[in-house]
Amino acid sequence: MSDIAIKTVNLTKRYSGLWSKHPVDAVKNLNLEVYRGEIFGFLGPNGAGKTTTIKILLGIIYPTEGEAYVLGKPAGDPKNHYKISYLPENPYFYDYMTGREILTFYARLFGIPEPERSKRVEELLDRVGLSRAADQPLRTYSKGMLQRIGLAQCLINDPELLILDEPTAGLDPIAHIDIRDLILELRNQGKTLFISSHQLSDVERVCDRVAILNKGMLVRLGKIEELLAGGHVEIIADKVSDNVVEPIRQLGGKVSLHDGRLIVQQPDDGSVDRVIDIVRAAGGHIISVKPYRRTLEDLFVETIQGGKSV
Amino acid sequence: MNAVMAIAGATFGEAIRKRILIVILLIALLIILISPAFGPFAGGRGARTMIISFGFGVIQLAGTFIAIIMCTTMIPTEIERRTIYTILSKPVQRYQFVLGKFFGAIGTLGFMYLMMGIVFLIATRFAIGEFDARIIPGLIMFFFQSSLLAAVVLFFSTFVSPLVNYFLSGGVFLLGNLLSSFLETIQRNPEVTPLTRIPVQILTLILPNFSNFNVQNPIINPEQVITDPVAYTVQTLAYALVYMTMLLVLSMLIFNQREM
Numbered sequence: 001m002s003d004i005a006i007k008t009v010n011l012t013k014r015y016s017g018l019w020s021k022h023p024v025d026a027v028k029n030l031n032l033e034v035y036r037g038e039i040f041g042f043l044g045p046n047g048a049g050k051t052t053t054i055k056i057l058l059g060i061i062y063p064t065e066g067e068a069y070v071l072g073k074p075a076g077d078p079k080n081h082y083k084i085s086y087l088p089e090n091p092y093f094y095d096y097m098t099g100r101e102i103l104t105f106y107a108r109l110f111g112i113p114e115p116e117r118s119k120r121v122e123e124l125l126d127r128v129g130l131s132r133a134a135d136q137p138l139r140t141y142s143k144g145m146l147q148r149i150g151l152a153q154c155l156i157n158d159p160e161l162l163i164l165d166e167p168t169a170g171l172d173p174i175a176h177i178d179i180r181d182l183i184l185e186l187r188n189q190g191k192t193l194f195i196s197s198h199q200l201s202d203v204e205r206v207c208d209r210v211a212i213l214n215k216g217m218l219v220r221l222g223k224i225e226e227l228l229a230g231g232h233v234e235i236i237a238d239k240v241s242d243n244v245v246e247p248i249r250q251l252g253g254k255v256s257l258h259d260g261r262l263i264v265q266q267p268d269d270g271s272v273d274r275v276i277d278i279v280r281a282a283g284g285h286i287i288s289v290k291p292y293r294r295t296l297e298d299l300f301v302e303t304i305q306g307g308k309s310v
Numbered sequence: 311m312n313a314v315m316a317i318a319g320a321t322f323g324e325a326i327r328k329r330i331l332i333v334i335l336l337i338a339l340l341i342i343l344i345s346p347a348f349g350p351f352a353g354g355r356g357a358r359t360m361i362i363s364f365g366f367g368v369i370q371l372a373g374t375f376i377a378i379i380m381c382t383t384m385i386p387t388e389i390e391r392r393t394i395y396t397i398l399s400k401p402v403q404r405y406q407f408v409l410g411k412f413f414g415a416i417g418t419l420g421f422m423y424l425m426m427g428i429v430f431l432i433a434t435r436f437a438i439g440e441f442d443a444r445i446i447p448g449l450i451m452f453f454f455q456s457s458l459l460a461a462v463v464l465f466f467s468t469f470v471s472p473l474v475n476y477f478l479s480g481g482v483f484l485l486g487n488l489l490s491s492f493l494e495t496i497q498r499n500p501e502v503t504p505l506t507r508i509p510v511q512i513l514t515l516i517l518p519n520f521s522n523f524n525v526q527n528p529i530i531n532p533e534q535v536i537t538d539p540v541a542y543t544v545q546t547l548a549y550a551l552v553y554m555t556m557l558l559v560l561s562m563l564i565f566n567q568r569e570m
Contacts, residue, residue: 058399061569078401086399092391094320096327108316109400153396163399 002072005161005192006034006057010066013052013216026052028216029066034194034209036160039187041203041224042196043296044213045304050196051089053213054163057194058086071161082110085154089166089196091146095139099130099149102138106153124152129178144175151182161192168199180206204228204296212303220303224296231293233272235264240284247278265292313402314410321414325380326421334379335422338372342429346437358438365430366448366525369423373456376422377415378479381463382472384411389570405562408464412558415460423453447543448525454550455523459483461557462518468564486520489513518553522546 011030016023027049034040044050055061056068059076068075071083093102103121112120125131128148138146147167154162167183168176183193183206197203203210204224212220220227240262248255251274253266262284266275268291276286325331345365349357385408388394397407427449435441463479470478493514496502523546536542 055395055570058395060395060398078403081399081401084399086396088392088395090392091396092393093396094324094393096323097320105316105320106396106400109313109397109402111312111401150396157400 003036004033004069005036005071006032006040006194007069008032008053008056008066009068011053011056011063011068012065013049013056013061014064025216027056027063027213030213030216030218032211032218032221034192036192037187037190038208039183039193039195039206041207041210042194042213043198043200043203043210043300047215048213049216050213051165052216054086054165054194054196057163058084082157083159084161084163085157085159086163087150087154087165087167089169091150093138093146093149093153096137098135098137099125099141099145099152100134102149103152103156106156110157112156120156124155127155128152128182144171147171147175147179151179155186159191161194162186163194163196165196166198167195168197168202176202200296200300210296212300214304219306220299227299228294228296229268231268231291232265233268234288234290234292235262235266235272235275235279236287236290237262237264237279237284238287240279241282244278244282244284248275251275313400313406314413317397317402317407317410318413318417321384321411322417322421325414325418328380330379331376331418331422334372334375335425338368338426339429341368342426343433345430346433349437358442361434361437362442362444362448365434365445366452369426369430369449370452370455370524372426373419373423373452374459374483377419377456377460378463378476378483380418381415381460382467382475382479384415384464385467385565386472394570404566404568408468408558408562408565412461412464412561415464416457419453419456419460423449423456444525447539451523451525451543451546454547455520458518458520458523458550458554461554461561465557465561465564468561468568482517483520485513486518487524488521489517490519490521519549522549 008030011027011032012025013027014023014025030049030053042050042053052061056063057070057075059078062076070077070080073080094105097105100121103124104117107117107121122131125134128151130145130148130152133141133145138149141149151164151167154164164183168179171179180202183195187193187206195203195207207224209223210220210227211218239260240257241260242257244262245255245257248264248266251266251271252269253264253271253275256263262279264275266272272289276289279286342365345368346361348364349361351360385394388397388411394407398404427446430449431441431445434445459479462482463475466475466478489510493510496507496510
């Protein structure tokens with residue numbers, strides 16, 4: 001079994017209207033590999049091509065050029081759909097049905113027979129905390145409850161790969177944490193999660209790797225810790241003499257010294273200990289050492305405003 | 311088949327809760343219920359003919375509206391609300407989705423016709439003192455007419471917007487009711503040129519013939535005689551089944567290529 005869950009090769013989706021002279025590339029030459037068992041964040045501003053890519057992976061639309069593979073088979077292969085599941089952004093379900101009925105409906109689409117079907121439905125209702133609301137029509141559900149039922153329908157087939165589009169959008173903090181915990185729990189069970197989201201703090205917390213798309217093109221791809229490397233450490237010290245300034249500057253730090261109070265912004269590249277040693281050797285007193293980590297939001301803004309492709 | 315039946319069940323469940331369809335059904339039931347009151351206005355044709363043909367007229371009109379309104383939005387709404395994405399991301403093929411929607415529509419029409427049929431039978435039983443044997447085959451014919459119309463609407467809904475579909479389906483239904491008699495008329499007229507006759511012949515051939523299902527015509531016009539009613543009914547129903555199958559196959563082929 002291949003260790004790649006999703007692979008795209010020069011994937012391109014071009015839209016050209018009947019009368020339009022200028023076709024638009026919603027996705028352009030996208031090359032991506034998502035490994036089994038990882039949580040992969042798929043990011044980008046609105047209109048970047050995220051949902052288009054997801055639709056191609058699900059076989060809802062077809063690529064103009066290039067190829068897409070899901071779990072080793074061409075995207076859209078219905079046999080593959082036994083092993084994958086999808087939660088769209090702001091999901092809508094038949095709202096006259098109850099929570100139990102909608103899960104039963106989706107279980108029937110998989111052909112799961114009774115009594116296995118009922119057993120699985122009850123387990124999932126319990127797992128997403130909706131057992132008590134199981135017989136309420138979905139039109140009475142809150143957004144958080146709908147999102148939970150959406151995740152439950154995603155799990156009805158015990159999938160290998162989950163494709164989640166904005167799974168935590170618009171949720172209150174408690175529901176937010178619940179869904180995030182559920183995502184981590186799924187990863188611990190060995191499932192692959194492909195998450196498209198604008199909730200960058202969530203992505204930073206749960207994802208192993210991310211890809212950033214802009215104008216249909218892949219502009220960043222990598223492990224979170226690698227992409228976010230390059231933060232700095234702020235060192236504040238007192239009773240420091242002028243002669244430390246130059247050696248610290250030579251180590252690449254930004255230094256300010258006023259009335260014996262030293263503030264250093266030192267790149268987090270292993271030189272922090274040496275700066276502290278220099279300050280101490282000069283009789284200075286370290287007040288604080290505070291790391292400032294680069295956030296995914298910083299990276300996202302920098303990448304989108306920079307606009308270069310990988 | 312499990313997936314098709316699940317989709318059909320969901321479609322039926324949703325359709326019978328649509329307020330607009332419930333309102334049409336209730337209005338139709340009310341009119342059918344009071345239709346015996348129109349008997350005395352029959353003049354020379356007789357109260358029985360008046361009540362039955364009037365009742366059939368109401369049922370046909372209600373069936374037509376239900377079929378068009380229900381099926382026009384059936385697929386576009388699923389795309390707009392994105393429910394289709396969660397369905398097609400399951401092991402459901404697009405043809406199964408179209409079939410499920412169609413069977414759901416047929417189930418809804420069947421339910422509506424059953425309601426109207428029961429009320430119609432009760433109303434006529436009290437109005438004329440007996441069950442008229444022509445009512446049940448007549449109801450079946452109109453049910454098939456509405457089902458054929460539902461297939462036409464569903465076919466258009468795979469590639470046009472709901473608004474366009476209303477006009478297209480309404481137009482096809484109107485032409486399908488009028489064209490065969492129109493063709494007969496112009497064929498009897500030697501002055502009609504081939505330039506007029508041929509397009510009408512082609513249209514008559516392509517468009518479904520809805521007039522064959524209009525069983526109230528022989529009731530109203532005694533000069534229209536059907537020599538073998540059983541054979542006529544079987545032929546007409548077989549025609550509907552074949553035409554529906556063709557439309558479904560075309561709908562599936564178009565929907566299979568459609569991007570959502």
